[in-house]
Amino acid sequence: MKKAIIYSIVVIIAILSILPFVFMVSASLMKDGAASVYPPRLIPDGVTFEQYKSLFTRLNLSRYLLNSLIISVGVTFFSLFLNSMAGYAFAKHRFSAKKSLFKLLLSSMIIPGQVTMLPVFLMLKNMGMINTYFAIIIPGMASIFGIFLIRQFAYSIPDSLIEAAKIDGASEAKIYTSIILPLCKPILVTLGIFTFMGTWNDFLWPLIVMTDSSMYTMPVALANLMGEHTLDTELMMAGSVVTILPVLIVFLALQKYYIKGIMMGSVKG
Amino acid sequence: MSNTKSNAAAVFFFVGPSLAVIFVFFFLPVIAAFLMSFTDFDIYSLGNLSYMRFVGLKNYQKLFENPLFWTSLKNTLYFVVIGGPLSVAVSLSAALLLNSKLVKLKGLFRLTYFLPVVTTLVAVAIVWRFIYHPRFGLLNYMLSFIGVNPIDWLGDTRFSMPAIILMAVWKNFGYNMIIFIAGLQNIPEYLYEAAVMEGANDWKQFRYITLPMLAPTTLFISIITMIGYFQLFAEPYVMTQGGPLNSTMSIVLYMYQEGFRWWNMGYSTAIAFALFLIIFVVTMIQFRIQKETEE
Numbered sequence: 001m002k003k004a005i006i007y008s009i010v011v012i013i014a015i016l017s018i019l020p021f022v023f024m025v026s027a028s029l030m031k032d033g034a035a036s037v038y039p040p041r042l043i044p045d046g047v048t049f050e051q052y053k054s055l056f057t058r059l060n061l062s063r064y065l066l067n068s069l070i071i072s073v074g075v076t077f078f079s080l081f082l083n084s085m086a087g088y089a090f091a092k093h094r095f096s097a098k099k100s101l102f103k104l105l106l107s108s109m110i111i112p113g114q115v116t117m118l119p120v121f122l123m124l125k126n127m128g129m130i131n132t133y134f135a136i137i138i139p140g141m142a143s144i145f146g147i148f149l150i151r152q153f154a155y156s157i158p159d160s161l162i163e164a165a166k167i168d169g170a171s172e173a174k175i176y177t178s179i180i181l182p183l184c185k186p187i188l189v190t191l192g193i194f195t196f197m198g199t200w201n202d203f204l205w206p207l208i209v210m211t212d213s214s215m216y217t218m219p220v221a222l223a224n225l226m227g228e229h230t231l232d233t234e235l236m237m238a239g240s241v242v243t244i245l246p247v248l249i250v251f252l253a254l255q256k257y258y259i260k261g262i263m264m265g266s267v268k269g
Numbered sequence: 270m271s272n273t274k275s276n277a278a279a280v281f282f283f284v285g286p287s288l289a290v291i292f293v294f295f296f297l298p299v300i301a302a303f304l305m306s307f308t309d310f311d312i313y314s315l316g317n318l319s320y321m322r323f324v325g326l327k328n329y330q331k332l333f334e335n336p337l338f339w340t341s342l343k344n345t346l347y348f349v350v351i352g353g354p355l356s357v358a359v360s361l362s363a364a365l366l367l368n369s370k371l372v373k374l375k376g377l378f379r380l381t382y383f384l385p386v387v388t389t390l391v392a393v394a395i396v397w398r399f400i401y402h403p404r405f406g407l408l409n410y411m412l413s414f415i416g417v418n419p420i421d422w423l424g425d426t427r428f429s430m431p432a433i434i435l436m437a438v439w440k441n442f443g444y445n446m447i448i449f450i451a452g453l454q455n456i457p458e459y460l461y462e463a464a465v466m467e468g469a470n471d472w473k474q475f476r477y478i479t480l481p482m483l484a485p486t487t488l489f490i491s492i493i494t495m496i497g498y499f500q501l502f503a504e505p506y507v508m509t510q511g512g513p514l515n516s517t518m519s520i521v522l523y524m525y526q527e528g529f530r531w532w533n534m535g536y537s538t539a540i541a542f543a544l545f546l547i548i549f550v551v552t553m554i555q556f557r558i559q560k561e562t563e564e
Contacts, residue, residue, distance in 0.1 A: 003371045010366050014381045016439070021384065023407055024396045036405045082287045089283035105291070108299075112500055112548060114521055115541040116298035118305065118534050122315075123298070139294040142287035172279040201389045203503045204521070208529055219391035223507050226395055233399050240392035251387040255380065258387075262444065263451040 028052070028238035035233040051238035061242060063214060064221040069246075071133055071206075071217060072199040075140040079195050080188055082142045087150025088180050092162060102151075105144045114204075121208055135209035136217075140199060146191050152264060153187035154180065190261035193254050197247045218243045306539040312532035321535075328539035338540065340515050341523040342547075344430060348519065349498045352434040356494055357487070359442040364449030365479075379450075383443040390440065394507040397436045398423065401508075423509050426516040433504045433517055441497075445490045452486035453479070488559045492552055499548050520544050 022042055027035035028051055029044045055061040089095075090102055120139060121130070129135045157180065165175050181188070206217040216224065222239050229235055251258060306328055308314075314321035332338050363382055367375055385393065400407045401422035409419045422432040460478050469477070480487075501519040505511050511518035511526075520540065528537030 006366060006369055006371050010372055010378055013363060013366070014378055017381050017385060017443075019407070020393065020396050020400060020439075021388075023400065027399070035399070036402075038405055039410050040405055040407050082290065085283040086287035089280055093280050093283065095277070095280045101288075108295070110496070110549060110552060111295075111299060112496070112541070112545055114500065114524060115302050115538070115545050116295055118528050118538050118541070119298035119301035120294055121529075122534075123293075139290070142290035144291065144295075147287060172276065172282065176283070197387060201391075203391050203506075204525070208525075219389055219503075222389075222395065223391050223503075226398075226507060236395050237399070240389075240395050243392040244388045247387055247389060248384075255383075259383075259447055262447045 024237045024240050024244075027234050028241045030234045032232065032234060035237070051235045052242070054235065055238055055242065059225065061221070061239070064216050064218050065242070065246075067133075067210075067215060068200055068218040071136050072196050074133060074137040075199045076192050076195045078137065078141040079143060079146055080192055083146030083191065084150050084181065084184060084188060085176065086142065086147045088154050088176060088184075090147060090151045091154035092157070092159070106148065109144050117205070117208060124209060130209055131212040131215045133215075136199070136202075136206060139205075140195075143195075146195065149191050149194075149261065149264060150184065150187060153184060157183050186257065186260075187264075189254060190257040190264070193250060193258050194261055196250060197258075200247050302538040302541060305535055306542050308535040310535035310538075315532060315534075324535070328536045329543075331536060332539055332543060337515065337518065337523060338520075338543075341518045341520045344516065344518055345499060345501055345520045347430050348434060348437070348501050349495055351431075352437050353491070353494050353498050355434065356438050356441050356498075357445060357490055359438055360445035360490070361449050361483075361487075363442060363446045364453055365475075367446070368450055368453045379447075382446060385440045386443040388440075390503045391507055393440060394436065394504050397432075398508050401432055424513055426514050429509055429513060429516045433501075433508065436508075437498070437501075437504060441494075445494065448486060448490055449483070452483050456482045484559070484563075488555065492555055495551060495555070496548055499544065499551075 023040070026042055026044050029047045029049070031046075031048055031050065034045065035041070090098065124130055124135050129138070161179055161183075162175055165179055170178070200217075201219065202217075203219045203223070206220050207223070210216055210220055213221075213224070222236075222243050225239055226236060307323055307325060308321050309324045309327070310321050366372065367379055367382075372378070399405070403409060403419050403421040403424065406422070408422065409417075412420070420428055422428045456479065460482070461474055464474050464478060500521050502521040502525065505517040505519055505522050506525075509517045511522050521544070524537050524540040524544070527533045527540060
């Protein structure tokens with residue numbers, strides 16, 4: 001009895017979790033206007049790809065996909081390097097200001113990012129970087145959360161490995177590239193997915209710095225499309241599918257690392 | 270590692286780049302924003318800095334006198350105070366369910382519950398806009414089976430914020446659920462075994478073992494959820510543009526409109542600092558409450 005109740009709740013939550021996605025996918029496969037019927041249909045009458053076709057032909061979606069891809073890959077690539085270097089040094093190097101510096105970084109995580117947006121916007125504007133990929137990639141190259149995550153992991157690397165390499169005459173750079181980076185691979189994958197998905201899904205900052213429509217990222221393009229095509233339900237659903245699909249694929253392929261990252265990030269946050 | 274200090278050049282090489290980025294794009298802007306909030310920086314100053322003047326506390330005074338700021342604060346608090354605990358409660362319930370020994374296929378269910386978390390907020394907000402459609406929406410259709418008349422979710426000031434909260438809970442509960450599951454798995458099994466031997470029922474086990482043992486996890490989750498919820502933006506931007514009648518206008522949406530639509534940048538940074546101050550105070554209060562209940 002108890003088991004039956006628990007199972008039915010578990011299944012109901014599962015259905016509610018995916019129902020909006022079922023609606024999204026099925027509406028995206030319908031003809032214009034076919035989703036606006038009562039009662040709502042979760043299975044299309046006949047499958048058509050015309051919505052996807054107009055997204056890529058008429059509405060220039062491939063351009064936005066490319067923008068999002070370049071930006072997300074760019075931020076992920078650079079931030080993995082910078083954060084792993086700093087995280088490693090905070091875990092394994094000794095320097096006088098280390099403790100207080102790290103404390104300062106951690107406690108400043110309470111400052112909401114919105115506070116910095118206007119000055120950073122003005123700064124980028126003066127440097128002529130508004131409406132360039134740099135406007136998102138450069139401020140995203142390092143993050144306090146990323147440094148923290150790597151540091152937690154790098155602690156577990158035995159000092160003896162680093163000592164031995166030093167005795168063998170390895171340089172600092174060599175230790176980082178040939179010992180630290182390979183050993184940190186799992187956490188680098190975790191941080192990489194976090195960064196990629198976070199950048200892909202981000203909305204407010206790209207909305208601010210990408211004012212030229214040719215530079216829109218997917219979420220910005222989608223929100224903008226929404227304004228013009230409020231009534232084209234089927235088209236908007238197709239746009240949502242295309243926006244979600246890349247992050248969904250990355251997540252499904254690497255979910256183990258992602259889940260682990262959430263758990264690590266929550267340890268003594 | 271040896272007790273001597275590391276080579277200063279090496280430390281600089283490793284830490285320097287990240288700290289430079291964080292300093293230039295975070296710490297410096299925080300200070301700049303603080304200074305800007307005491308100026309009348311606007312669209313004219315954007316062209317020529319000499320048009321900018323220090324105005325003291327005028328922006329903050331304007332903020333206090335502006336009904337739209339109070340409306341946005343009230344709406345944001347509504348979202349945080351109702352939506353936050355609701356999210357945490359749903360996350361905890363889901364975690365308890367999936368942690369139950371009776372449930373098989375845990376991995377599959379966990380993955381399903383987690384899908385909304387990883388998907389793009391703007392895209393799901395658009396999907397939910399249609400789910401909330403008064404005539405053709407899925408939600409009204411489902412509610413019709415229990416005799417509820419069609420509701421204009423996003424067009425009625427009484428339902429617009431509940432609609433946004435419902436979507437946010439759906440979108441976010443999976444994230445905290447994962448953290449709760451990790452917390453639950455850290456509770457030693459013998460505590461429950463001892464309780465069962467003394468005849469404690471499910472509720473008592475939950476109340477006197479699970480909840481106290483989860484307290485640090487719950488505090489952490491409450492704080493990150495609250496900080497995140499204070500920054501409500503994309504949902505109202507996409508679904509309601511802050512309407513109807515400003516019933517979903519949030520602080521960040523208000524800040525965005527003042528700063529980036531009307532270019533009242535001095536005023537806009539004052540809004541951002543007000544937000545920071547509120548988040549700071551509420552976080553401190555949560556820590557204090559936690560400390561007191563522990564003592």
